[in-house]
Amino acid sequence: MNVNVLTMHHQALLIMVVTALISRTGGVCYFSQEQQGVYLTQSVVLNIGESGGSSSSSVQYLELTVLPDAIPVWGYCHKRLGNNVLLYDNTGGTDCVRCFHLSVRSPHVLEVHTESLDICYTNEDAALATCPTREHIRSRTTREIMLYKTARLTGPPSPTVYCPINGRFRFTYNNQEDGTETISECAAPSSRLSNCPSGNVLTLQFRQCSFQDFDKVFDCLGDWQGSDGQRYLALRDSMEQNSTGSPQYRCAMYSIEKETGRVYLSLSSDSTCTNKLSHPWQGYETLVLDPIALPPPPVTVSSSSCKFPPWSLGQWEQVKMHSNELSYTDLESYKTYKVVCLDATDAHDDKALAVGILPVFAQSQCGEEAFTCLSVQERSSNVMEFQMSTEGQLSYQPGMCNSPSTRGWGPWLTQGRLDRFRQSACPVAGEYTGALPDAPSLCAKLYSDCNNPEIMFYTVYSCANRSEVFEDREYRCLG
Template identity: 30%
Template sequence: MLFTVDNGEVCERRTRQRRTSPKAEFYRNTVVPQQSFSHPTMSTKRLLTVITLLLLLLPHQISASSCQFPGEIQGVWARQAVTGALGSLAPTSSLRAQGVTYSMVTIENARISGWGECAAKHNHRYILAERSRIGGPACHRCFHILVVSPNVVVATSQRDGGCYPTMDDAHRSCPETINHHHHEYIRDSQAPERETHRSKDEIRAEMERVRRVTEQIMLYKVKSNWGDESIAEVECPISGVFTFTYERGGVVGSHSRGIGGRGERGREAMCPHPTSEMSNCPYGFGLNLLYRDCAYGQPDQQTLQCLGGWRGAGGLHYMAVLDTSVKSSAGDTRPKYRCGVYHEETLTGRIHLAFSRDSTCETELYSPTEGYERYQLTSVPAPPLPHAVSSRPHCRFPHSLQGHWTTVMLDHDTLVFKDQRNLKRYTAVCVDDVGDGEHFIVFTRTHCGDSNYNCLWLKRRSANILEYMLGLYPNETLDSSLCDADKFGAQTSWNTVAKSELEGPTQCPLLGSFVGELPDAPGYCARLHSHCHKPDAMTYVVTDCADVTNAYEQRDYLCIGEWTEGDKIYGLTYRPDTHTHECFVGVKTEQGKVFIKEAGSVNGICGRGVRPEIMGMELVQEAECKSVEVSNTPGGDGAPSTSLPPSHRSTRHPPPPHGRPPWQRPQQQHDTITKSWKPITASPRWRTAGSDGGISLVSAACSVVPLMCCLLSLLLLQRTDYWTASIT
């Protein structure tokens, strides 16, 4: 519930809580006297007049507090500015390039250059407002912005780029997206029905329909505001060693004149024989291609850096790559970034891969077999298992661990997993069960064919969390001592994965509302509160210590599970806005103090050796969950508004213009290899009665001036048809 109005005490209480805000104090003392607010005959017109004046006087505060972009995507991104180039991945001297150029798009905390300021947000839909330079009404547009990888953002908007005078109008124009999603957690009782099988023609017809009315904008990372490496190393979606054939040319068929098509052209078999080779070896983040027996001449090599993979429009598997052969000089106008779709045949393992003609994911690209450039990949067979493995009695992993996890597939005798540190994919075959239910001697083979014997340690931390670790001393021959305790060193190499479908209810480690001042960032405070009506969700907000309404960023988390090691509590969470997992470690001292710190900056790793009581943030409990009614407005009704302790009070600080925020800057002393907190990324979701999260005028006003909240409350009581611009 957003707020309640029983009598004048609510308005008076909210006003007293925000006396630290000069503008709130000013409006509290200057607007219409309080006794007239509750008068039953007060006209709606009069209230609207007062509220309109307040909104006009406070445009900056409302827009600044309503939403921000995730800190992970703040920086400079490249967007294709000119389409129509005949780009090609395969080397050829006869290629005619019409020219692809890129424009730079800067994403700031609450603004995207050329698109406008962030005025409202719900999930992945953003309302951006661009103010008129001549004093006219603002231009509101709706964008569906999805972070599909650390290097790629997909933005979808209305194709005509129309402007709307209000957020409500812009909301109604929000673009339709087709199955454009990442992995989201579902519980067994909430599992959706399997999508009915659709033919290739049905999927293509649906994609063409959507492309006629929506525009998909691909953004490729150039530079991060945090000063991190511009391109993050991510594992290629296609992993292994393959031979391939290659074709280039227009899409043939009745659909060849669809959106982005250039008319019917014949296919050109450039490399018709399966003698060319492709692999992501030895480094998992790059594809190395060797073209052989091709029509254009001598064998040639090509290197593509993988930028990410995701499930996208039409349910297809998409991937983006960076062509390292394209020079930065003005004379090279070939597409630097490429987008493709791929599909693996279940029975044969053959992979079909197609790329678009430019840096978009739409131009002459409809399916893994219908694209401007087409590859057919055949996996190079792995050698048979050693006799020492195949001749031994059957070994099985525990039945309770079998199934799909985030980066692990566990069968009765085979474990397939990704090494998040080294970007390698392993297949481990069970050779011998040591007998304790956790340690197993396995034969491992990487996606590049490297193999050895090792010990695999499996540890079930909770119903939804599994950790695994390989021994530090692999051997080329089978050795019964591989699982000895001394083979695991300091036990600091755990890999953490979560169930793909969560089992049973989960709960966040901290229930209630907590506040603390950030280490090495005086004046900045963090609030952590669990959603009491939904104990598996929590929100983390960074604000000024002196003014909790001045929120810089916010993250929402889904708690996957927790476990205890010694005096430390580890918790694994999932962030819906960036589709990543984050691990935290906390400790509670004998004096009742609570400290918390991030336990790993690499997705899927809960680092050990972290000492939150020294390097972490101390939290002070403001309220217990039984007395908290959670709201997504910092300092609002749902988050307890207990005054900060004197040690947490300080002056107001403006947000830093460049680099990481102060609460993200590296600490002077490091006792672990983990980084400090990244910025909070999820924007506040304004909730109204009867909606599951939306943006309303009421919530925006209440977050700025408590008096305005009271005015709008009375208006809501008088007018049941109150307009709410909620995004659903």
């Protein structure tokens, strides 16, 4: 266990708690580390056209900060009830209490719903009655506020996010700016979209459309399932710095057909996830993506009868193992690989096979391919590790994995099982308590569930008042 990481975590927690106690009196209320940060949220200004008969919207952004115990423009954290939080503000001379529903959608996106920013209540019960429910959010009867994180309060920048739309595609495109247009601007499937060469970026190349050819590049900020069951995707236009009034941040809905791989993708007209966005196939801008097939593998690969070990089959965190094929997403290179196990012609003489090293054929979502070696190791009933050799060859060479010590290897990737879970008791049984070494005013309790030995709980609370809980986590032990 990394002591430095734990120390940094507890220091951040101590700063958060001390700030909350100094700023507020009464009950402790705070925002989680994931919610804290500096964000941009949009404001829309209408510009009247020269003729006076039409108008266009110009998107501008306001900076908003979520502190450990406050969102300054909205108020101090007064009470938390699950994802709902009451914010208290008296800067106008009178009490103002409002309820906000906060959902962390990704390391870069915080979705907020509230009744209205223009309505205040003077007492807690009245504000609680307006807290958005799942049904309110699903039916879009509350105000949605999308916050896009630009910086953390402490620590390193937020991690890069992999795009859920993976590979190369042809697409058609339709812009329904006036709400009535039925003619596609890009009717011929000559345009291209891909997350190549980097899987965290979508590149769109508009070709042979009703407008001049151009390229657009989006950074993927995260995707999630909304309250309405639809899949949403947040994007940042890396080529748009908001100098023209065009939205720098975009929200989209998407749907992927399992049988064909076809993707329906629609974008809203601005940085919200509601304006002119109804379905993956109905939005302000709509694209239909058809996948471009990768080149077929060599005969050596398609004729292979090799099988991965039975214990390894199934769904893991970043890996899906089939009988002779696995797919995984490398979050270092931001590529998705399809890896096929190969028959070793000298299998019985090969010591590599005995220690779990296999010859394989690897192909990325962008079509890059190579013959290389894969090591797969079972660490426990629910944990495996694997690593790929960093050395690849254009053709299969018998015995190429016989001398693993002479090959270059990537890092070991540890994976927890997501299906066919086999119970594994936690190594810590009973209940343990104590003060945090770097925050003596805070205590921690670690305890296991006697009825479910694979479950463990970790709680951080005030040593002076056990009811003031600052962190409460549940863990499932994998082995």
